Amino acid sequence: MTKTVLITGGAGYIGSHTAVALLEKNYDVVIADNLANSSPKAIEAIETITSKTVTFCKVDLCEQQAVRELFAQHPIEAVIHFAGLKAVGESVEKPLWYYRNNLVTTMNLLDEMQTHEVYDFVFSSSATVYGDPETVPIVETAKTGPTNPYGHTKHMIEQICQDQAAADDRWRINLLRYFNPVGAHASGKMGEDPNGIPNNLVPYVMQVAVDRLDKLKVFGGDWDTPDGTGVRDYIHVCDLAQGHLAALENIQAGCQAYNLGTGTGASVLEVIAAAEQASGKQIPYTITDRRAGDIATSLADPTKANDDLGWRADRNLATMLTDAWRWQSENPLGYEE
Ligand code: NAD
Ligand code: UD1
Numbered sequence: 001m002t003k004t005v006l007i008t009g010g011a012g013y014i015g016s017h018t019a020v021a022l023l024e025k026n027y028d029v030v031i032a033d034n035l036a037n038s039s040p041k042a043i044e045a046i047e048t049i050t051s052k053t054v055t056f057c058k059v060d061l062c063e064q065q066a067v068r069e070l071f072a073q074h075p076i077e078a079v080i081h082f083a084g085l086k087a088v089g090e091s092v093e094k095p096l097w098y099y100r101n102n103l104v105t106t107m108n109l110l111d112e113m114q115t116h117e118v119y120d121f122v123f124s125s126s127a128t129v130y131g132d133p134e135t136v137p138i139v140e141t142a143k144t145g146p147t148n149p150y151g152h153t154k155h156m157i158e159q160i161c162q163d164q165a166a167a168d169d170r171w172r173i174n175l176l177r178y179f180n181p182v183g184a185h186a187s188g189k190m191g192e193d194p195n196g197i198p199n200n201l202v203p204y205v206m207q208v209a210v211d212r213l214d215k216l217k218v219f220g221g222d223w224d225t226p227d228g229t230g231v232r233d234y235i236h237v238c239d240l241a242q243g244h245l246a247a248l249e250n251i252q253a254g255c256q257a258y259n260l261g262t263g264t265g266a267s268v269l270e271v272i273a274a275a276e277q278a279s280g281k282q283i284p285y286t287i288t289d290r291r292a293g294d295i296a297t298s299l300a301d302p303t304k305a306n307d308d309l310g311w312r313a314d315r316n317l318a319t320m321l322t323d324a325w326r327w328q329s330e331n332p333l334g335y336e337e
Contacts, residue, residue, distance in 0.1 A: 004028040004075050005248070008061055008109065009082030010054070011038035013192045014124065014181055014237060016046055018080060020190070021241040022248075023050040030074045033083065034060040037195060039335035045190040061105035071112045078120035080244055081109060084153070087199060088128070088293065091150035102153035103160075110164060119170045122247045123161060125154045125177045125257065127233075127298055137301035140177070140257045147293060158257065165255035172254070174247040179233035179261030179300045181240050183320035184327035191327030192237075193334030201271055202234070202321070206328040209279040216283060218268050220290035223297075229268035229287075231297040233261035236315035236323070246311035261300025262313045270317065278321040279329070
């Protein structure tokens with residue numbers, strides 16, 4: 001029998017790719033999203049790519065009554081919770097907004113799941129819970145300690161989930177700590193569409209390549225890394241989407257945290273080179289001061305997810321940038337066109 005999965009934030013970047021992965025495995029998908037940071041065109045893209053329909057509910061999950069109606073109206077059997085605000089800088093400027101949105105949405109969902117005896121919950125956490133790691137690659141048992149309000153919301157939600165699972169052994173919860181998701185669906189129909197000037201490296205580089213922005217600033221050339229620029233564990237968004245499917249299908253009683261990354265790092269200069277290769281364009285850049293809050297290296301040890309979930313991220317940096325470029329070049333203004 002097909003299973004119905006609620007994907008919150010399913011119109012967003014990672015949620016939309018995960019919706020495609022689930023539909024391709026014949027799950028029924030209900031998407032709840034208030035479109036605060038996404039476009040209804042993402043829903044159309046999901047349906048075009050899969051030739052299937054999704055049930056889309058435009059809902060603010062901070063509103064408890066709306067969440068009640070969602071569960072009353074749909075036969076939800078599991079929840080993948082992407083909905084949330086995610087910009088680190090914005091979270092420092094408007095912490096209350098971040099705490100309210102990220103925590104209240106989650107509490108409303110967990111409450112309603114409990115009422116309807118739905119206990120399978122997959123949550124979008126982040127490598128940001130590790131703060132500045134003492135050693136890399138990072139294992140799940142490493143010390144956590146986020147350094148900004150956004151990271152605190154992820155850390156707090158992880159704690160709430162752990163407490164909930166400890167209190168009632170019917171809960172089955174996977175906390176997925178993503179490293180740096182990049183790339184786009186290979187069709188070129190779905191990808192990342194940030195509002196305003198991108199904060200993150202790959203969307204910024206893509207907008208330079210497509211002539212929406214002039215020049216990249218490389219935030220520091222004197223880090224303790226092989227070429228002096230920051231090293232990150234970039235993971236293709238479609239590999240990440242498959243990670244959610246694996247997390248859902250291999251969920252166990254209790255609450256587990258998993259690193260979703262490749263285990264391989266790339267520097268800013270390596271990302272620029274891969275983007276130039278993928279696009280055939282030159283990416284002008286200057287090396288500037290470090291960005292506040294940045295770290296030298298972030299790298300996952302994904303062994304636990306590889307072993308427990310039977311999942312592995314296979315796509316390499318060249319594929320990530322090739323797919324990102326296809327999306328960006330075919331949709332220079334994202335979903336706006
Ligand atoms: P996104 O902004 O593209 O998607 C989040 C979606 O949630 C958006 O469509 C937004 O409209 C929706 N949303 C926000 N608040 C809502 C509310 N109150 N009610 C209903 N919908 C709401 O972000 P993304 O990159 O797809 O990230 C998905 C999740 O993964 C987020 O929780 C994010 O914090 C987490 N995450 C993202 C990254 C990353 O680099 N993209 C890294 C680690 C963790
Ligand atoms: C950012 C978030 C982090 C989140 C992660 C996952 C910040 C401060 N941190 O981390 O919480 O979990 O995304 O998506 O936003 N860079 C440049 N020039 C740019 C942009 C970035 O040189 O214009 C460099 C950065 O210094 C870093 C690398 O590129 O070395 C990657 O940056 P970014 O894509 O913003 O991701 P993170 O900093 O890892």
